[in-house]
Amino acid sequence: MSAARAAAILLAKELRLEFRTRELLTGTVIFVLVVIVLFSFAFDPTAADSRRYGPGLLWIAFLFAGSLMLHPSFAREQANQTLDALRMAPISAFAILLGKMLANFIFLAIAEAVLVPVFAVLYNVSLTAVAGRLALVLALGTLGLVITGTVFSAVSAHARMRELLLPLLLLPILAPLLIAAVEATASLFAEQPALDRTWLTFLGGFDIVFLTASWLLCDFLLEE
Amino acid sequence: MSATSATPASATQAAPSLGISFEKIEKRFGALQALRGVSLDVQAGEFVALLGHNGAGKTTLLRIAALLMRPTSGAVRFTADEPKALVGMVSHSTLLYDELTAAENLTLFAELYALGDVASRVAAALEACGLASRAGSLVRTFSRGMRQRLSIARALLHGPRLLLLDEPAAGLDRQGLVWFGETLERLRDAGATVLMSTHARNESLDLATRAVSLAGGRIEHDSGPGGDPRPLLAALRAEA
Amino acid sequence: MKRFAITVASAALIFFAGYAALFIAPDESTMHAIQRVFYVHVALWASMYSALTIAFVANVAWLATRNIKWDWLGVSAVEVGVVSCTGGLATGVLWGKPAWGIWWTWDARLTTAFLLWILYIAYLLLRGLLEDPQRRATLSAVFGIFAFLDAPLVYASNRLWRTQHPAPVMFGGENAYLDPTMAKALMVCIAAILPVMIFLLMDRYRLERMRHEVEELRLAAEEQAADANSAVTRSTA
Numbered sequence A: 001m002s003a004a005r006a007a008a009i010l011l012a013k014e015l016r017l018e019f020r021t022r023e024l025l026t027g028t029v030i031f032v033l034v035v036i037v038l039f040s041f042a043f044d045p046t047a048a049d050s051r052r053y054g055p056g057l058l059w060i061a062f063l064f065a066g067s068l069m070l071h072p073s074f075a076r077e078q079a080n081q082t083l084d085a086l087r088m089a090p091i092s093a094f095a096i097l098l099g100k101m102l103a104n105f106i107f108l109a110i111a112e113a114v115l116v117p118v119f120a121v122l123y124n125v126s127l128t129a130v131a132g133r134l135a136l137v138l139a140l141g142t143l144g145l146v147i148t149g150t151v152f153s154a155v156s157a158h159a160r161m162r163e164l165l166l167p168l169l170l171l172p173i174l175a176p177l178l179i180a181a182v183e184a185t186a187s188l189f190a191e192q193p194a195l196d197r198t199w200l201t202f203l204g205g206f207d208i209v210f211l212t213a214s215w216l217l218c219d220f221l222l223e224e
Numbered sequence B: 001m002s003a004t005s006a007t008p009a010s011a012t013q014a015a016p017s018l019g020i021s022f023e024k025i026e027k028r029f030g031a032l033q034a035l036r037g038v039s040l041d042v043q044a045g046e047f048v049a050l051l052g053h054n055g056a057g058k059t060t061l062l063r064i065a066a067l068l069m070r071p072t073s074g075a076v077r078f079t080a081d082e083p084k085a086l087v088g089m090v091s092h093s094t095l096l097y098d099e100l101t102a103a104e105n106l107t108l109f110a111e112l113y114a115l116g117d118v119a120s121r122v123a124a125a126l127e128a129c130g131l132a133s134r135a136g137s138l139v140r141t142f143s144r145g146m147r148q149r150l151s152i153a154r155a156l157l158h159g160p161r162l163l164l165l166d167e168p169a170a171g172l173d174r175q176g177l178v179w180f181g182e183t184l185e186r187l188r189d190a191g192a193t194v195l196m197s198t199h200a201r202n203e204s205l206d207l208a209t210r211a212v213s214l215a216g217g218r219i220e221h222d223s224g225p226g227g228d229p230r231p232l233l234a235a236l237r238a239e240a
Numbered sequence C: 001m002k003r004f005a006i007t008v009a010s011a012a013l014i015f016f017a018g019y020a021a022l023f024i025a026p027d028e029s030t031m032h033a034i035q036r037v038f039y040v041h042v043a044l045w046a047s048m049y050s051a052l053t054i055a056f057v058a059n060v061a062w063l064a065t066r067n068i069k070w071d072w073l074g075v076s077a078v079e080v081g082v083v084s085c086t087g088g089l090a091t092g093v094l095w096g097k098p099a100w101g102i103w104w105t106w107d108a109r110l111t112t113a114f115l116l117w118i119l120y121i122a123y124l125l126l127r128g129l130l131e132d133p134q135r136r137a138t139l140s141a142v143f144g145i146f147a148f149l150d151a152p153l154v155y156a157s158n159r160l161w162r163t164q165h166p167a168p169v170m171f172g173g174e175n176a177y178l179d180p181t182m183a184k185a186l187m188v189c190i191a192a193i194l195p196v197m198i199f200l201l202m203d204r205y206r207l208e209r210m211r212h213e214v215e216e217l218r219l220a221a222e223e224q225a226a227d228a229n230s231a232v233t234r235s236t237a
Helices: A003-021 A023-039 A047-070 A072-078 A082-088 A093-122 A128-156 A162-173 A175-189 A197-222 B009-014 B058-065 B102-112 B118-128 B144-156 B174-189 B203-207 B230-239 C002-024 C032-065 C068-100 C108-129 C133-164 C180-236
Strands: B020-029 B032-042 B047-051 B073-078 B087-090 B162-166 B193-198 B210-215 B218-222
Touching: A003 A023, A003 A093, A003 B102, A023 A047, A023 A093, A047 A072, A047 A093, A047 A128, A047 A162, A047 A175, A072 A082, A072 A093, A072 A128, A082 A093, A082 B087, A093 A128, A093 A197, A128 A162, A128 A175, A128 A197, A128 C133, A162 A175, A162 C108, A162 C133, A175 A197, A175 C133, A197 C133, B020 B058, B032 B058, B032 B073, B032 B210, B032 B218, B032 C180, B047 B058, B047 B230, B058 B162, B058 B193, B087 B144, B102 B118, B102 B144, B118 B144, B144 B174, B174 B193, B174 B203, B193 B203, B210 B230, C002 C032, C002 C180, C032 C068, C032 C108, C032 C133, C032 C180, C068 C108, C068 C133, C068 C180, C108 C133
Parallel strands: B047 B193, B047 B210, B087 B162, B162 B193
Antiparallel strands: B020 B032, B020 B073, B210 B218
8 A cells, every 4th residue: 555545544543533532733722822922921012023023933832832732643652552553554654654744734734724813913913915825834834843743753752751852852953944934934924025935945945854864764763 | 243254255265374483583672581582483374372471472472473573683484475464463452542433443444454345344343243333432432341352353354364362362251252262263264373372261272273382581382383282271271 | 002002192182282272373363362262162063073973874874784883883972972062162152252252143053053962962861761772772863863964954044044134253254264374273183182082982882882791791690590590490399
């Protein structure tokens, strides 16, 4: 069975599981909301300041939320050792990883779709004109986040202190992604919004490099 | 509870037989040496009872056979090229998603194993293990016995030719035990290879064609492919 | 004997390098004496990057060959790299304040160095939290590879960012001119620190190997004791 097909089946399973409980989604949305509110105490949300600091705030909120949300990705499979069942099936390790990456992407994307409008309202930043381009930047950035995050979720799944370990491993690696995403978002928040091709290409490059690395190393992630 | 087979008769007759051999398997977990050079050749169609106390290495050996674990040294060989689709395992854990229904669990694995006629297969499997009435209930709501039954049904869904059973009767209720015994008989008749570990007496052991006992990570006794497993099994009865 | 020879050679090189840095190299026009930290500083970076490259090679080799010696080399190289990086960061900060009036700036090189420091400390932390040796070796190797791949991305992103947000550049920037005598003194210092790095690496590697051997001996002893016990119980049963 092709990795894509197997990943699609696993994605459906992840979505079904999550939408039945909705624990992860609710938690993520609330967490980002709290961060957004707290940040409003850090600087005065005038339109000008919001344009300057908004991108950084948003992406830091997404990074933190993402690294919290990614932990259960593999931890949930430990309850009844369901990961064993997946590994025994005639599908590749990459398919298992890909299924989780896609699921995490969708969850985080949903959270972002809810929170960006909330942010725009609370911080008086008009984003309707750049909605499409912003979605592109968010997508590329989130992709990098879930690719590395899912891999590190597997890495930390067997370690002690795994809830703390995951952000500790993930956030430093994502530093270039943060810079690129914030800059690309900032150029869309500006008075004359423009899509910054350089940073967009950088994001794409980041995603490709780490997706390839994940593909090459996936067997080692799941073995015992 | 239905006694009919979950898999169509034609599938079991046409499917290849599967043998497995372990060559000097060693497995170490840090300071713990779980297996110290186990070599065992299991031919297709054998029903091997794997005996030994807890900690003897039975579970580790089965996990290595299921390709879930890499041995520290040594190799596992199968007589078929793509063994994964032909191996089924019942483990200590249920390998089921608590937040999915019984039907959803089986459907997931039927799809992952690229089986045809998913819906009817799943329905037949649930019917066979007596859970058809609870097909739409979350596994979280099941009793221990029901979960074990579903776990076994999941392992058998894709018509495996090599069964790795780690204390499969644990937690099964009366009816479940009957069904399990009948299922094992059918599989044996169809030529499946079975490796079943147990540390206590149960009726399925009557089907065994060979008994291998492990102690301290090594094979202590082996009744051999053509030999008589009953003396070893009788010793087990005395200990239980 | 070999160890002694390397120790003596390293010590001699370090002595000569120190002498070169302090007395042979010319005085720098604006910063004067304080600038001489530069020789140690750059040498430490050279040591760090070499160590981390060795670590990357070791990580890949472990995954490819499953020979535990690569894991020993990997952790040794990372530790040496982290120590070198700590030294590099510390000398940089100490130099920065008197020379340019600022402790730190977020330019591409400094940010990369700082992030690498954090990443490889995270590597060591990860190892500390994984107990099974095989799994520890494999997972830390995967993380190490990711960290190494990330380094150029960190540098590139910071370079790009800096062209948009110029900031004070320390250490003469990316393409600073270096006086020939100073350059030679620098070469000597780098040449001196590399044997020291290798020396530390070898020592750490030996430590790891000895830990492994002790573990093997302990296991063998336990096994003998277990065999003796079971023989006793069998004979009394």
